[in-house]
């Protein structure tokens with residue numbers, strides 16, 4: 001019997017600007033519009049982390065929530081809260097889109113939780129935008 005899954009919610013506030021050095025100033029403006037404003041803008045990001053255990057466990061639960069909190073706080077919240085995402089070394093050559101952010105958060109967490117237990121990471125950027133990654137297929141949605 002499987003164990004089901006648990007999803008835990010985390011938050012951080014960060015600034016960013018959609019911009020790539022691979023495009024000209026004019027093309028950046030054309031592609032990213034207001035999100036390319038040189039002054040940047042901010043979001044109250046919400047990160048949803050889903051953990052699931054394969055197989056049977058005597059405890060009847062997945063990973064301990066306190067342990068997950070420690071990992072996500074150290075690896076994600078402390079790293080990004082009240083920062084400019086564009087200054088993060090991982091975004092030196094990648095645009096700070098939600099698509100790229102959710103992939104980066106997955107990569108930062110997948111090595112920290114027991115193998116096979118990270119099932120999904122979702123990033124809510126605005127009231128209407130969220131991004132999901134399950135390790136194989138990226139889903140960007142606008143509701």
Ligand SMILES: Nc1nc2c(c(=O)[nH]1)N=C([C@H](O)[C@H](O)COP(=O)(O)OP(=O)(O)OP(=O)(O)O)CN2
Pocket residue numbers: 018035041096097098099126127128129140
């Ligand atoms: N494919 C993507 N498109 C956009 C992304 C992204 O990450 N991937 N990001 C943005 C912006 O960062 C942005 O701040 C969201 O802007 P906007 O479209 O204005 O968002 P909302 O309409 O949902 O929010 P409002 O607060 O109502 O403007 C844009 N596109």
Ligand SMILES: [Zn+2]
Pocket residue numbers: 016035041042043
């Ligand atoms: Zn934005």
